[in-house]
Amino acid sequence: MAGRSGREISAVQKGSIRSKILSWEGALVLILVAVNILGVAISPNYNVENVLREMPRYLAEIFMMFGMGYILVLGDIDISVGALVCLAGTVAVLSSNAGLPFGVAVIICLGVGLLGGMLNGFIATRFTELPTMIVTLGTQIIFRGIAEVLFETWGNGGGTASMTDTKGLMLLATKIGPFPIAFFCVLIVGIIMIVVLAKTTFGRKLYAIGSNKTAAYYAGVKVEKIRFICYSVLGLLAGLCALFLLTATFGSNTTTGQGFEMEVIAMCVFGGIATTGGKGNLIGGFIAAFIIVCLRIALGQRNINTQVILVIIGLMLIISVLVPAISSAISIRKKRAKA
Amino acid sequence: GSSAADTAAPAADAAAPAADAAAPADSSGGGKTYALVTKSAGNPFMERMASGFQEVVEAQGGTVVIQNPEAATPDAQISVIQSLISQGVDSIAVDGNDANALTAVLTEASGKGIKILTLDSDVAPDTRTVYCNQAGVSQIGETLMEAVYDLTGGEGDWAILSATSQATNQNAWIDAMKKLMESDSKYAKLNLVEVAYGDDEPQKSTDQTQALLQNYPDLKVICAPTTVGIAAAAKVLQDQKSSVKLTGLGLPSEMAEYIGEDDAHSCPYMYLWNPIDLGRLAGYTSIALVDGSITGAAGDSFKAGDLGDYTIEEIDGSTQIILGPPFKFDPSNIDEWKTVY
Amino acid sequence: MLLFLKDDADDKIISDNEVSGSVRPLSSEHRERREKVAEDLILELKGITKIFPGVKALNKVHFQLRRGEVHALMGENGAGKSTFIKVITGVHAAEEGQMFLEGQEVHFRGPRDAQDAGIAAVYQHPTSYPTLSVTENIFMGHEDVKTGMIQWRNMNAEAQKLLDSLDADFKPTDEVGALTIAQQQMVEIAKALSTNAKIIILDEPTAALTANESEKLYEIVERLRDEGKSIIFISHRFEDMYRLASRVTVFRDSQYIGTYDVDGISNADLIKAMVGREITDMYPKEDIELGGEIFRVEGMTRTGYFKDVSFDVKAGEIVGLTGLVGAGRTETIESVCGITKPDSGRVFLEGKELTIKEPLDAMKAGIILLPEDRQKQGLILSWGLGRNVTLPIQEELANKGFNNEKKEREIAKERLEEVDTKAVTIFQPASSLSGGNQQKVVVAKALAQSGMKVVIMDEPTKGIDVGAKKEIYEIMGQLAKKGYGIIMISSEMPEIIGMADRIFVMCNGRVSGCLIRSEVTQERILELSMEKGSAGKGGAA
């Protein structure tokens, strides 16, 4: 049924394979390939086995990348997750040392993460006037503060605690072929999180909130409930991150998870998720995470100064966000030249 | 004590690039790769340690890999060690950021046939072969306690300004001092009022020092067994022209400004060991471990170039090599040392 | 994309859009007058073309403004009026065309240049600084500065003078974000006045105003004209044009259609020029058999906003809710729909009491709201039109939580065409539409919701052209015919009188009266909305 004026509105999407390849995700795949080629070229030890062996510590962070992606799509930010990883890991270690079975310690680890996330969500949704950055800055200090108190009270003296019974952790650290279990967990969690964001009504609502919270609310989206859920999910994933980090460290200390929040946000942003909300998808973040990890591994194997690696990652971040601006500037210039 | 206590006492000339140690005849290190993992980048103590290590290994014809993790955390050290495993190095000397957090990765490295040793800060003993200790824990405790005793005149309030709360070494030394106070009646009149933590940040260390001064007006001495903390505290005391005296462990180059007997200086004397020699000792130990002349068992002995002969000992239930007693820096020798490290 | 005229336009009023470079006069008498004042053109634009990515917003349009005249600019939604004034003020750079200011050709590189040249504009969408004071809003960019220091005292005094001349009821030091939309509009006008511009452009200044406030604005504009200023006035309201303008220029579909003397043109002809077809019977209100009560609100109170508001709607009835701006209509309705929490009050649908805690509860029950502020509340501007339309119903269409994109597109296309949105595809972002077309998307979004029983429209025709207005009235009529209850909030007297079966009038947070269709007059409404003396005092605490 065309309108009164006979005007037809097209409902056919024009997306082609070509535009898919030209998208940011396509570019990221190419960059990932390039980074791996670079790795092989510069380091004789850059092979599947070694890369997969070095990966678990980074894989733990990637769990949180998915949750952070949700939060960024909402237009929020959560800088407390690094500290939450520390707290969850600490509580898990202490409870295991107190004699609880490993399974219970795992549940406690995830539970503490979830609770921490819920606390963030609770404050962020109750006091909507507060920017989430400041809320999570507060909880960041608090989470690490609680961990410090726990170390002092029940730790191995000072700000550290290590797990005495490591059998369970060893089990989690086992490999299936060359692949660590964490790798499969990341894949499973990743696929679920990607599909939920891209294909479900829940995901669509996240984009709605991130693009225009008020309009989403007027359209019947339960804005605060969804924000609360996202913070909780991120918290749970921080617990998961803590668990898999434990398989590498067998313990935790006051510096555990330091700086993770920024690394995770960097992965998201590099993957094309805008911090202003409502933009980007997790596939990009997922590929970007592996680009960063592979790059770190490759440069690390060449014994490049770790600080120079940070400089390179910083540059990549800035250049990647500048790409849209640069390409549009070029196309405008081209158009002008034609006219 | 150490078997080479006298040779380990630093002599200024030993710090000059020891060309003679580079006798090409001894090429036991040739063709092998020896790695050193420091606590973090951007730290001169680590830099000096690394230079000693490098000098020794290169003189023996080995290849050196120095890795400074991007942050002073065990997480960052794990990444670096993983990378070294991939590269198939022959030995890794680690300055641990946490006693237990490196267990998994070091076990993995040992499994790949890499010799693991520690220096400066130890890790769990069963994950490494031997620990190159700068000085025995109780030795440091005794030395510092004696200094506090001396500076307070035997009685009164004193405080400790430490690094972070999880710093393994500092915690061990502080424990040793506390035990000594309890067990030795000589220190009965000394009153340890507080252990403050400056987290090795100048600003926090400053706040903490000022708070100590304000909270305890009768405070006589602050002991800071950490290089960052002692420098911050020294500046606070000296700027305020406080009568409180300072001692502890510090780098001569950082502390030269504050060392002096008179009231214009806040620190009459302090202690440290020679980080260059510590690195060199670790270098010799690495080479000996890789070429099989030692296995890391107690009783093994080897020649550490011009540092002399060392024997691995069983101390506090783990195998260690002790560099020597801490060295005292006072106005008489500070000028000589401040340019060395 | 151009819309071609199907009916041959009457040559007498619709120019054929040749590029003749001048305006086709209407009669010999006018031709003489035109020649006489030809030298007195203060502003002239020739052959202006402006292209947005994918849209030609202006296609070789002309415009002439005489010194001291009020010149109305009219046209359908999306005709390019707002774009045109942004070209004049240098916000947009035109691709083609020339602009002459007092005979001299000028090229503005940015809004600054236009300001310096004596052109001030009040834009369609408010360009105020919500966190800043009224004074700052007025003087931003041309502060009173002495030796580098801003003279706040002088500026506040100056601002007070301007506000006094506008009869404003707020202070120069008030924060603009806390003012009502109408008050913000006044600040915008004060801002334009403060520059001492020769040319003042007002883009739909009356869209958010009630009759009373519009009247105030008319007086101001007349005064300015008498002071010798030249004014371009954009509006979709015919009253505005008749009241103020001496000439009117019409754009349609990015094209220049013609310029006419207001005295010499009939309403019907003008409409025809604007929409390209005739519109008869503006208010297609059918008398339909009313059913029983479908919706009732009892004793709604929200402290500080409204008190003890009760009203009811019958099936098939269109209920109008009117009053002065700030009377609390929007607030009441928002509480009814669960957007804000009322302190007390009950809502009955088909005799059953509802508990509405959040918007979704109301929507599920069949109460659909078209919010007042389409850009902030109604649309996600960065999204495509289709997604906007199906946002509230995506859950219904979804298959076990997974979006049913195909179905969504079909529905979106259908609904958008039903309200005759001027768009190319359902994927284009809502931000690329003109204000009126955005409103149509909001309507389409409401229509897409199945199971509706009561439709509440808050200022549904705000900023909409005559053609679209009539379409929306027709949609309202159809909905009523289907037996839905309709509540229409409006500040526009003619439409509320034309369309409503019953009219509830609100004043200062309370319902001050209810009028039935047969007894309604403009005067009665005004009387009720001003009851109890001074209205609009609520804000000042």
Next chain:
Amino acid sequence: MKKKSIGQFLSGSREASLVIVLIVLLIVVGVINPSFLSFTNIRQIFLNNTLTFLMALGMLCVMLTAGIDISITSTLAFAGMSIGLLQKYNVVHNTFLLFVIGAAIGIFCGFLNGIIIAKGHVAPIICTMGFMYIWRGMAYVISNNNWASGMDVAGFSDFGKDGAPGPYIILVIAYVVFFVMMKWTRFGRKIYAVGSNTEAARVSGINVDRTLASVYTIMGFLAGVAGVLSVSIYASAQPNMQYGKEMDVIAACVIGGVAMSGGRGSVAGTFLGALIIGIISKALPMVNIPNFWQNLIKGVIILAVVILNVVTQRTMEKQNLLRREM
């Protein structure tokens, strides 16, 4: 007109409620440890937090434009390390020249931020996150694992010595200049305008890009100066200087009432916010709270202060509504 009630006074001015928080804080700490209110101690609060005080001014400008800059402490470290090394290797020893060099480095870093954010339309948090990595990394790279120590910066450190007037003078000048600039100059008001409504600012002829670029440049300038001051006050330069302290600066601004969404905030509020942060860090070691509890308590206080403010604002709004006649 009748006099304003206390409630109205509080809701009307954000600064007033901050002053109350401040007084409560001072009373609580003062009762627990009377020496807290001594002159020396109060003087030291300012000295120890000079960097926070100084950079909070820049952060105010940045946040007024709805931006954020998390690269400031990296810029600080890069500038500080640079001038530390210049002294260590005996290139420059003149205090004034060192300040000029540090400031120039800061301006350069800030300008890069500004130009990328303004012209590249990059989200500020992302751009500055990139530079956070870059400048911190560069500080490490140039330091080559060395510090500039007390001995290296000998004469220079007298400037920031406890008791020397230098840092206070800089603070006073900075606050006076910014107070005047933000309130009485066109440039200051432009910053507010850009943050309050960017589109409106553009339409009313304000050069938004230039304003944004200058705001980040100012931030960089202050971070550079802070880097120089830091070397002077702590008599050392380390590449990890002030790591993570950007959050203190942001917290100071938010506590001081600067809205992260832009357009709202004042120099006075910023001052009070920074003062509250300074008092918290100075007071915690002085009120006999065990070390391990200090971070926890700091976090709780920060969160409590911002939440308390929201709650009071809400109550006051409700009060105002009640007063409205219907």
